[in-house]
Amino acid sequence: MTDSPLLAAEPRTGYLEVDGLVHRFGGRTVLDEVSFSLSRGEVACLVGENGAGKSTIVNILGGVLRPADGAIKLAGKPVSFGSPADALEAGIGIVYQDLALCDNLSIAENIFLAREKTNRAPLVRALARRAMEAEASELLHSLTAAAWDVQQKTSRLSGGQRQSVAIARAMLLDPSIVILDEPTAALSVRHVDEVHRLIKGLASRGRAVLLILHDLNEVAELADKVIALRHGRVIGVSARGAYTVDQLLLAINGVGHLPGQDKDLPDDL
Amino acid sequence: MAGAANWYASGRTAAIALVTVLVWIGFDLDNSRFLSGDNIAGLIDQIVPVGVLSVGMAVVLLSGEIDLSGAAVGGVAATVAARLAVGDGLPAGLALLIGLGCAVAITLVEALIITGLGVPSFITTLGGMIALGGVLLLVLPSTFEVNLAGTSLGAINTTEIPAWVGYAIAAVSAMLGSWAVLAKHRSGSGQPPAARRAALALRLGGVLVLCAIGVVTSWVLGGQGGIPVPVLAMIAIVVLGELALRKTAFGVHLLAVGGSRASARRAGLSTRVVVCGAFAVLGVMAFLSGIFDASLDLGVSASSGPSSEVLDAIASVVVGGTSLFGGAGSITSALVGVALIGSITNGLLLLGVSVALQSIVTGLILVAAVAVDMLLSRRAATGQARA
Numbered sequence: 001m002t003d004s005p006l007l008a009a010e011p012r013t014g015y016l017e018v019d020g021l022v023h024r025f026g027g028r029t030v031l032d033e034v035s036f037s038l039s040r041g042e043v044a045c046l047v048g049e050n051g052a053g054k055s056t057i058v059n060i061l062g063g064v065l066r067p068a069d070g071a072i073k074l075a076g077k078p079v080s081f082g083s084p085a086d087a088l089e090a091g092i093g094i095v096y097q098d099l100a101l102c103d104n105l106s107i108a109e110n111i112f113l114a115r116e117k118t119n120r121a122p123l124v125r126a127l128a129r130r131a132m133e134a135e136a137s138e139l140l141h142s143l144t145a146a147a148w149d150v151q152q153k154t155s156r157l158s159g160g161q162r163q164s165v166a167i168a169r170a171m172l173l174d175p176s177i178v179i180l181d182e183p184t185a186a187l188s189v190r191h192v193d194e195v196h197r198l199i200k201g202l203a204s205r206g207r208a209v210l211l212i213l214h215d216l217n218e219v220a221e222l223a224d225k226v227i228a229l230r231h232g233r234v235i236g237v238s239a240r241g242a243y244t245v246d247q248l249l250l251a252i253n254g255v256g257h258l259p260g261q262d263k264d265l266p267d268d269l
Numbered sequence: 270m271a272g273a274a275n276w277y278a279s280g281r282t283a284a285i286a287l288v289t290v291l292v293w294i295g296f297d298l299d300n301s302r303f304l305s306g307d308n309i310a311g312l313i314d315q316i317v318p319v320g321v322l323s324v325g326m327a328v329v330l331l332s333g334e335i336d337l338s339g340a341a342v343g344g345v346a347a348t349v350a351a352r353l354a355v356g357d358g359l360p361a362g363l364a365l366l367i368g369l370g371c372a373v374a375i376t377l378v379e380a381l382i383i384t385g386l387g388v389p390s391f392i393t394t395l396g397g398m399i400a401l402g403g404v405l406l407l408v409l410p411s412t413f414e415v416n417l418a419g420t421s422l423g424a425i426n427t428t429e430i431p432a433w434v435g436y437a438i439a440a441v442s443a444m445l446g447s448w449a450v451l452a453k454h455r456s457g458s459g460q461p462p463a464a465r466r467a468a469l470a471l472r473l474g475g476v477l478v479l480c481a482i483g484v485v486t487s488w489v490l491g492g493q494g495g496i497p498v499p500v501l502a503m504i505a506i507v508v509l510g511e512l513a514l515r516k517t518a519f520g521v522h523l524l525a526v527g528g529s530r531a532s533a534r535r536a537g538l539s540t541r542v543v544v545c546g547a548f549a550v551l552g553v554m555a556f557l558s559g560i561f562d563a564s565l566d567l568g569v570s571a572s573s574g575p576s577s578e579v580l581d582a583i584a585s586v587v588v589g590g591t592s593l594f595g596g597a598g599s600i601t602s603a604l605v606g607v608a609l610i611g612s613i614t615n616g617l618l619l620l621g622v623s624v625a626l627q628s629i630v631t632g633l634i635l636v637a638a639v640a641v642d643m644l645l646s647r648r649a650a651t652g653q654a655r656a
Contacts, residue, residue, distance in 0.1 A: 064535060085537040100535040104528035104596040109521050114537035116518040126516045130456070151456070169536070 014073075015040045015208050016061075016177055021070035023056055023232075030056050031067070032232045038177070043199060043209045045219045048229035048252050054212045055097065056232075058181050061210075062094045063087035074177075085114065093175030097182045097212075099166040103155035108136040110154055111169045139168045144194065160191040167198065178202050179210045184218065196222060216245045228252050281641070282590035282602050283475040286482070289609040296616035303619055310493040313486065314426070316611035317499045318343075318562040323582040323589075323603035324503075324510050325554030330586055331514075332547035333527035333595025334383065334390035337579055338376075338397035339551055343559025344574020345401050346372035348408050350560065351415040351569045354422055361421040369556045375401070376552035377545060384541040398576060406571060414570040417563060426564035429495025435487025438501075439480045442508060446476035479601070499561040503604070506554070510600035519546060528596025584635040585610050593639055610634065 014037030023031040031053045038044050046054045059065040061072070063081030072079050074090055081087045087094070101110050112132045118125035136150040144164050154165055163183065170178060180199070184192045199222055203209050213219050219226060226243065228236045228251050236251055236258035243258050250256030296303040322339050329336045350368030353359040359367075379397050383390045409415070417423035450472040454465065483504065490496045514520035525533040526543040534540050558578075563569045582603075589606025591598025610631060617627045 062535065083537075083539065084535045085539065088537045094535070096535060098532075100532040102525045102529045102532045102536070102596075104524055105521065109525075110536075113521065113525055113533065116521065118518060124513075124517065127518060127521070133456075 014038060015075055016210075017071075017073040017076075018057070018061075019071045019073070021057065021060060021072075022068045023053075023060065023065065024068050030232050031060075031070075034070070034229070034232070034234055036227045036234060036237060038208045038210055040176070040206045040208050041203050042224045043203045043211065043222055044225045044227060045211045045213055045223035046227050046229060047213065047216065047219055047248065051231075052229040052252070053232040054229060055181060058094065058096070058179055058210075058212065061087065061092055061177075061179060062096075088114075088173060088175075091173070091176040092179065093170035093173060093177070094179045095163075095166045095170050095181065095183055097185075099162055101154045101162060101166060103153065106151050106153055107140070107148065107157075107165050108133045108150040110165055111136045111139065111150075111172055113169070115172070136168070139171065140164060143168055143171070143198065159186040160188060163187060163191065163195070167195075175207070177208045177210065179212075181212045182214065183211070185214065216248050219248070220245050226258075228258055230254055281645075282599055282605050283471060283478070285589055285602075285609055286475070286478055286605045289605065289612055290478075290482075292609065292612050292616065296612070296619065300616075300619045303616055306489050306492045308615070308619070309486070309489045312611055312615045313490065313500055314497060314565060315615070316607045317497075317503050318558045318565065319578055319581045319585065319611070320503045320604055320607040321499075321506060321554050321561060322558035322578060323585045323607050324506050324600055325551035325558075326579075326582040327586045327589075327591050327598060327600050327603045328510070328523065328547045328550045328554075329390075330583075330591050330593060331523050331527045331595060331598055332544055333530060334544060334547065335583070335593075336376075336379075336390065336394045336548075336551055337576070338379065338394040338401060339555040339558070339582060340574040340576060340578035341398045341401035341405070342372050342375050342552065342555040342574070343557075343562065343578075344569070345375070345405050345408060345559075346556045347559030347563040348405060348415065348569045348573060351417060351422060351563055352408065352410065355415050355417065355420055356410060365422075365560065368560070369553065372556035372559070373549055373552035376548040376555065380545040380548035383548075384544050398579070401574070405573065409569070409571060414568055416568045418567045422560065423564055423567045426497055426499055426561065428498045429490075430498065430501055431495055432487045432491025434501070435490070435496050436484060438504065438508075439483035439487065442483065443477060443480035446480065447473060450476060499564065502557065502561075506557075507600055507604045514600055519543075523547060524596050526595075581607075581610065581631075584631065584638075588634060588638040 016038040018037070019035050021031050021034040022029070030051075034053065034057065036044070046057060048054055056065065060067050061081075063084040063086050066080075066082070072081075079086075079090055081090070102113065105113065108129070109132075117128040117132050117135075119128045133150050137148050140146070140148040140150065154162055157165065163186065167180075167183070180195075183195050183199075187195065199209055199211065203224075211219075211222065213222070220240075224240050226238050226248060227234060228238070228248065230252055238248075238258045247256060247258055251258045293304060302308055322343065325339055326336060346368040349371050350364045353367055354361045354364035375397070379390075379393050382388050382393045406413070450469065453472075454469045486500075487496060490500065514523065522533070522538055522543045523546075525536070525538060526540050530540055533543075559574060562578075563573065566573075585606030586598070586603050587593050587606070588609060589599075589602030589604070591602040613630060613634070614627055617630060
């Protein structure tokens, strides 16, 4: 949050710091000076109406989009992502809203896409399919407590299964920051509980978790901190218990304020 | 969508191989010259240049792009090599290497325009094809032809390998192929046993039919003096290409980029590198195709690298079972499609059917194959929506 060296040494200060992010689509400003921070072990939630800029933030943190302006710091070091590969390399794992699976590939191929294991052969590096399939099964089993045929194409899976595959892929590199864009929107109640447990587990193991959720009751249950967006601006940041769901709903619709929200901001941005 | 489509695609490759055999029998019943040794040998000689180009085309189509310039690239590269070797007296090996370099450089420039500037591959390679037609006239000598009769480049097509090499390759391929299919069958689980048995039978049958064709071909060509080097090269390219597609990371990346580019990119793949890789493979194949063409015709001229050849290559790959929309198909599809289209053209010729009707039939087969492709991918897509 600040540049103070004293604060930076604190374990709970920002591990991911986003400072003054600006993005435009064809002359329209979709992100306007967005700043927030995220600590290790913290679950933060981006909330806002459709078009508030949530997915744009995810795409910038994932290296899909390059911001017009602003800075991103990881563990105090400035980073810039030229491609999704850069963001993965930096330890940011993302489960995109559309899951970003290649449906003509198998589950194992999807999980290991762009980081395949190969046999050490003298001339040609052949895929170590068996090793990848074993690891993919194990990873999925640890996430879902179910048995998986990882040679299946992902096109044959249900919505919940596809979600699990996308999460497993994000977990494969053991990222320090995990971003989940609408991870429960398409899920049954049982799968929602599974994802909630996973999110809490990640935070308790010191990962920084950034969520995008529509269901504000779910937000209140999971988030240590909410970051409310409206028209591409952060209109308020509030800690767990410091707001009510009704206050949050009114704030993101521009008809109220979050406790602690900067009252100088015009209501209708 | 492409998951199920891929299954249809491999099933279709096997089906087209079977249709080819039926076409052979049909033509032979009508005109017993069709399956004579010299006709089959001639037919195989004729399809090799398009067959090799089709392998490059298959790779480009799998990556979700298309190419129209491959034949023109091959014509220019072969002309460069022929001029250097025959006109300037360079050692043939060096001349070939320079020709190869030209071909790969041209296709890489196309790939960089496609990926860097975002110009669709259809337009980029259409422009490339037109421009290379002009380049060909520039690199040809003032007589507009280089005669390769009696040169080492001309001898490529007449150099023949004994038939037993063909038998050996077919036997080894049959063993390796069956072993791979059985290993896949054993390690698979989850699907119903009936479906797994059907898949096993289909794949095993496909491998054995292809190897049987290899044995018969070797026997026929053996009776004609041996297997020409280009034929053996084409077989080796198809086998190695199929292995590379299934067994290397590049193969998976190719399918990923062709199947869902946005997803592949967000998984961390550089789609630019993959597309450039596909076009580099195309460059190598276009070069070989051009050289084999030049060797077959014993020369290069202003008519080298005709656009009809690149269209034949697209038709062959798609008829053989590779999706025109990327991400589903095989390298073998190139060989199977070329064999079918080449056989039909040759058979119609033997029956005394006019050139006009030959073109009409080939065109209709292509449209029918793409229509089937559309129907199957749509069915696969709605199947997924229901799931």
